[in-house]
Amino acid sequence: MFPTNKSAAPEPVCRLRRGWTFPLGAGLGWTLGQVVGTLLDGELQALRIFLIPVSAxxxxxxxxxxxxxxxxxSDMARDAIRRTRLRFAVAALVVGMVLLIGLYLRFVxxxxxxxxxxxxxxxxxxxRSGLCECAADNAGCIREMGLDPSRIxxxxxxxxxxxMALxxxxxxxxxxxxxxxxxxxxAARRPAPPSLAPQGLLARLPEAPPGYLDFDVWIDQKSEGVYRAKAWSGGAGFEATELFSLPAVLAEGGLCLSGGGALRGGSRGAGSADGTGAQQAGEELFRTVFQGELLKAFQGCLARAHGGPGVRLRLRLNDVPHLAGLPWEYLYDAExxxxxxxxxxxxxxxxxELSQGLSTLRxxxxxxxxxxxxxxxxxxxLAExxxxxxxxxxxxxxxxxxxxIEVERLARATPAALEARLRTGEPVHVLHFVGHGGFSELRDEGVLVFEDEEGNGLPLxxxxxxxxxxxxxxxxxxxxNACHGARTSSENTFAGTAQVLVQxxxxxxxxxxAxxxxxxxxxxxxxxxxxxxAGLPVDACVGEVRRALAAEGNPEWGTPVLYLRATDGCLFAVENAEAWD
Incomplete structure (x- = not known):
């Protein structure tokens, strides 16, 4: 068994830094209050007892x-955005200090x-207001007012x-x-140390920077019918937030994209094969979410990635499970x-996004x-x-x-046989399920239909x-490869089969x-x-298949959904993959 590496700093270090953060900020605030109170002792003598503790x-x-x-x-966003914000914070601190010093030299x-x-x-x-009969020079006037702030x-x-300026x-x-x-x-993110795998066949590699620039879009609900989309790209330094409401055509659903063949359930699909419905829905969804500053950030990220692999759009829908059924895979940028x-x-x-990070396996x-x-x-x-x-x-x-590559078929599609095979024999890298699937409203969970010992159906x-x-x-x-394997409930993001496996x-x-x-x-x-x-990242593999299906006129190219908990799509580092295709 491989040890699991944390994606963030080790927990003891994290707790130590957290414990010292408030005292450090309080100490700096106390020091600043002490310095200002000393420099303005005549004005703030009575207020220093409040100024210093409040500043701390x-x-x-x-x-x-x-x-x-x-x-x-997490991921690259934390380190890259933190560095950018740190530069802005230092610049703001310098500006504030210059203003304080300038005001002190001019008006004190x-x-x-x-x-x-x-x-x-x-x-x-x-x-001068003319209300005081005192010397023309400031110091003389202050002395004549008896060093009393209320008279000065x-x-x-x-x-x-x-x-007010001060x-x-x-x-x-x-x-x-x-x-x-x-x-x-x-703490800055550090790559996970390598560790050896059993039997010498697999080894855990340090996490390498992804080829794609990640553009994360996190969505939550602000109020009834109003959502907030917050987007950022740690690698490119972009960040934006926009509010949006779903138009009626998306809120009502009803998008049907199946073709005319036999479905994984025995019926026949009925739908447009020209992709018109998919384009309209995808364009409407893109126009709804990608607007204003968020659209500018996405376009800026694309420009920054020019000449590289591109931009990976990572949708974070954990807080809005009722939006998971929207056709996100059909996002269409008309312009x-x-x-x-x-x-x-x-x-x-x-x-x-989960607490434990994963690194590539060789x-x-x-x-x-x-x-x-x-x-x-x-x-x-199942027809095929x-x-x-x-x-x-x-x-x-x-x-x-x-x-x-080695493809093995499980002799009997029973849970017991699957458990026994995974426990014994050579390590399995990919599980490929072919069968019936669905979502149980009663149990509020996704199910796959296995077989029992007599060959009857066994919903798991x-x-x-x-x-x-x-x-x-x-x-x-x-x-x-089963219907509704990605479907979840409107209340729980991790109710679906795919989602709970990732969790x-x-x-x-x-x-x-679907x-x-x-x-x-x-x-x-x-x-x-x-x-x-061929050693491609899993998201690139899915993209290759989507393009091939779309080229054949198959509107279901967007039906497969890729769920990732890995920070990038590089699940495997296959030795000598470049030598074969």
Whole structure:
């Protein structure tokens, strides 16, 4: 078994830094209050008892709040955005200090104390009010007013402006100081140390920077019918937030994209094969979410990625499970790249951010695929289940002969047989399920239909399947060629089969978000494994298949959904992958 590496700093270090963040910010705030109170001793003598503790409290809370926000981000976003914000915070601190010093030198008058050493400082203005009969020079006027702030204040008509400017400059400097303290206390991400795998076949590699620039879109609900989309790209330094409401055409749903073949359930699909409905829905969804500053950030990220692999769009829908059923895979940019998911430069994935990070596995060929083909009695026969197995074998025959990939069919599609195979024998890297699937409203969970010992149907809930798979770290991908494997409830993001598998530890899951034709499922598997065996990242593999299906006029190219918990799509590092295709 492989040890699991944390994606953030080690927990003891994290707790230590968190514990010292508030005291550091409070100490800096106390120091700033002490310095200002000393420099303006004549004005603030009575207020120093409040100024210093309030400054310390404000500095500590600011530092801790900044730490909590940025330490809660993960992946490349945390480190890159933290560095950018740190530069801005330091610049703001310098500006605040310059303002304070400038105001002090211009509007503070130090008056020597009569009869003893030392001096005391008072604020003055730029214009005399004429209310005081005193000397023309500021120091003389202050002495004649008996060093009494209440008598000195009326002597200048614009002194209130100076006081306001000093307060604002002080608050600006205090906030910047606390922000710098909080940002400095966040531990930078370090790559996970390598560790050896059992049997010498697999080794965990340090996490490498992804080829794609990640563009994360996190959505939550602000109020009834109003949503907030917050987007950022840590690698490119972009960040934007926009509010949106779903138009009626999306809120009502009803998008049907199946073709005219037999579905994984026995019925026949009925839908437009020209993709018109998909384009209209995808364009409406893109126009709704990608607007204003968020659209500018996305376009800026695309420009920054020019000449590189491209931009990976990572959708974070954990907080809005009722929006998971929208056709995100059909996002359509009418003025740009068309269907985003059909371009190799803009893959679309549904990212489930979890506490534990995953790093790439080096695989010494063969890459092992375990196929579970379930055709139980009492359920409609799958039109092309055996055909899918046959075509998969034919498509991968050259790679199998070369020892690059190995496809094994589970003798019996029972949970017990699956558990026994995963526990014994060579490590399995990919689980390929072919069968019936659905979503149980009663149990509020996705199900896959396995077989029992007599060959009858045995619905297995997503959590139960996850328990079978969770202690096998060599298993990096599950491909569920079954209807509704990606469907979830409107209340729980992790109710679906695919989602709960990712939650329990599978780095990537590909599942169908609706009913799918047998022919589509078969073609998807055939083309997908060719790309995967060539060493491509899993999101690039899915993109290759989408383009191939779209070129054939198949509107179901967007039905497969890729769920990732890995920070990028590089699940495997296949040795000598560049030498074979």
């Amino acid at each position: 409290l404000a500095g500590g809370l600011t530092a801790f709040g900044v730490w909590v926000h940025f330490a809660g981000l 008058e130090r008056v020597p104390l009569a009869g003893r050493a030392g001096s005391v400082a008072f604020l003055v203005g730029a214009t 204040r009326p002597c200048w008509s614009d002194r209130w402006l100076v006081e 307060v604002l400059a002080y608050l600006w400097t205090l906030g910047s100081l606390g922000s710098v303290a909080g940002l400095l206390m966040i 740009g790249r068309g269907f985003l998911a059909l371009s190799g430069r803009t893959p679309v994935v549904r990212y489930l 695989v010494e060929p063969p890459l092992r695929v375990l196929a579970v083909i379930s055709t139980p009695r009492g359920y409609r026969a 289940a055996d055909e899918e197995w046959r075509r998969l074998g034919e498509a991968l025959a050259p790679l199998c002969a070369a020892g690059r 809930g997503g959590p139960s399947l996850a328990y079978l798979l969770q202690d096998h770290p060599s298993l990096r991908l599950a491909l569920l 329990r530890g599978v780095p990537a899951v590909i599942a169908m978000q 009913e799918v034709m047998d022919e589509t499922a078969c073609r998807f598997a055939e083309k997908f494994y060719r790309s995967l065996a």
